[in-house]
Amino acid sequence: MLAAWAALSFRYGAYVLPSPLAVLRGFVEILASGEIWRHTAASLSRIAVGFGGAVAVAMLLGLAAFLSRSARDVVHDVLSVLNSTSVFVWIVISIIWFGLSNWAPIFTTFMITLPVVASNIVEGIANVDRRLLEMGDAYRLSGREKFRSIVVPSTLPYLIAGMKVGFGLALKVSVVAEIFGVTSGIGYIMNYSREILATQMVFVWALVMILVMMATDTIVFDALSRRVARWR
Amino acid sequence: MALKLAVEEVGKDFLIPVIDRVSFGVEAGEFVCLLGPNGCGKTTLLRIVGGLEPATRGRVTLDGEPIVAGQPHQHKIGVVFQEDRLLPWLTLEQNVALVLKPIGLDAAERAAIARRYLKVAGLGGFEDYHPARVSGGMRQRTAIARALAIEPDVLLMDEPFGALDAQNRRIMQNEVRRIWRDTGRTILFVTHAIEEAVAVGTTLVMLSARPARIRELIRNDGRTDRVKLIDDLNTMIMEEVERQQGAAPPG
Numbered sequence: 001m002l003a004a005w006a007a008l009s010f011r012y013g014a015y016v017l018p019s020p021l022a023v024l025r026g027f028v029e030i031l032a033s034g035e036i037w038r039h040t041a042a043s044l045s046r047i048a049v050g051f052g053g054a055v056a057v058a059m060l061l062g063l064a065a066f067l068s069r070s071a072r073d074v075v076h077d078v079l080s081v082l083n084s085t086s087v088f089v090w091i092v093i094s095i096i097w098f099g100l101s102n103w104a105p106i107f108t109t110f111m112i113t114l115p116v117v118a119s120n121i122v123e124g125i126a127n128v129d130r131r132l133l134e135m136g137d138a139y140r141l142s143g144r145e146k147f148r149s150i151v152v153p154s155t156l157p158y159l160i161a162g163m164k165v166g167f168g169l170a171l172k173v174s175v176v177a178e179i180f181g182v183t184s185g186i187g188y189i190m191n192y193s194r195e196i197l198a199t200q201m202v203f204v205w206a207l208v209m210i211l212v213m214m215a216t217d218t219i220v221f222d223a224l225s226r227r228v229a230r231w232r
Numbered sequence: 233m234a235l236k237l238a239v240e241e242v243g244k245d246f247l248i249p250v251i252d253r254v255s256f257g258v259e260a261g262e263f264v265c266l267l268g269p270n271g272c273g274k275t276t277l278l279r280i281v282g283g284l285e286p287a288t289r290g291r292v293t294l295d296g297e298p299i300v301a302g303q304p305h306q307h308k309i310g311v312v313f314q315e316d317r318l319l320p321w322l323t324l325e326q327n328v329a330l331v332l333k334p335i336g337l338d339a340a341e342r343a344a345i346a347r348r349y350l351k352v353a354g355l356g357g358f359e360d361y362h363p364a365r366v367s368g369g370m371r372q373r374t375a376i377a378r379a380l381a382i383e384p385d386v387l388l389m390d391e392p393f394g395a396l397d398a399q400n401r402r403i404m405q406n407e408v409r410r411i412w413r414d415t416g417r418t419i420l421f422v423t424h425a426i427e428e429a430v431a432v433g434t435t436l437v438m439l440s441a442r443p444a445r446i447r448e449l450i451r452n453d454g455r456t457d458r459v460k461l462i463d464d465l466n467t468m469i470m471e472e473v474e475r476q477q478g479a480a481p482p483g
Contacts, residue, residue: 131313131315131317132317132319134284134317135311135313135317137284138282138283138284138309138311139311139330139331139334139378139382140304140334141330141331141333141334142334145330145333145334149319149322149330150319153319153321231320231321231322231362231363231364232320232362232364
């Protein structure tokens, strides 16, 4: 694959497709300068707020769906509307509402990841084994106890699956939103590299994104799902 | 002896009448088996007694107080379902300890009681196992330990060994019989297996085909000839099955 890449790069020139070596050199460069941490941290901190907020709100929606049937229907409708809204809609709206600031990518990330995480939680809650809840009733467990001991543990795998997909989406979306109005972050620096015709740096930052995604998948989410499935 | 549990004129309709009118009393310490053809409403009747399902007519009282579905009561009712209904994410000990929470004991007491009843059910040493790591028979024994741990006023068992193979079933019948002798609990036990009912029950309540009525109430005190009793009950069940099929609309 590397050989093919190198050959194509030679054929079409470094502006269209930089060589593997140039990308590697660029990667070492941002690693040495510490630039990699500055922009990755900027993107990740926006994701932390936007995606973290989405997870928190999704949990509240899940709780509402558990407590009331009509809330479940409302949540369901809201989520299907959100699910079918494009990233670009939220980018434009967030610029109108928040101007060219940190809050634009944060809000966009929030709106895009909320339905993904929330639908998973709501589905998890709908799939809680009724027979276990009835067991709880037979033994007069309180509503709070049933929620804590039965609903939460059965929903947890759905939450983690939703968070895994949601986080991948958050990374992709926030990078797009960072093209507008902010002066840090992976999206900003990619777009900037394009403007100064440093195509190899676009590839370098794409590589950084891939690494971040793979690292969080294995370090955070796979470990989490193993942890909640310990009893299997 | 005092009447522990009274079922008075209880009936249930699901579009059609499933249980017509059933009345019987259970004395403290009795082991009552509910028998009848499949689909005659045995499980429904048990669920009404446990307050898990509302009755259409009649009432159930436990120590003189009515048990009504959806309404809180002060009694302790242990239920063993057809499936174990253990929480797979909790250990066997935690599963038993969980149902002790509403009784208002602290964590150490709950753990001690859970361990004691797991031992009674022959599960000493398996306290920290998760349900997925033990056999189906052990899971069902854990469910029995859970029901016993609350020291129930009445223990309801709904075909608790239905999912077990013949060998485990026989072992469990002996276990339950032994636990009943050791603890003196009042038990209401639903089964469609006649041999099982005769092996464990002190009183056998034979229900008719749908809509259920009491067909026969038999004391099984060990004086009656077991083989003849099983024969008679088999005949009754076959009659009821035929009646049920005869009553079904043609086609």
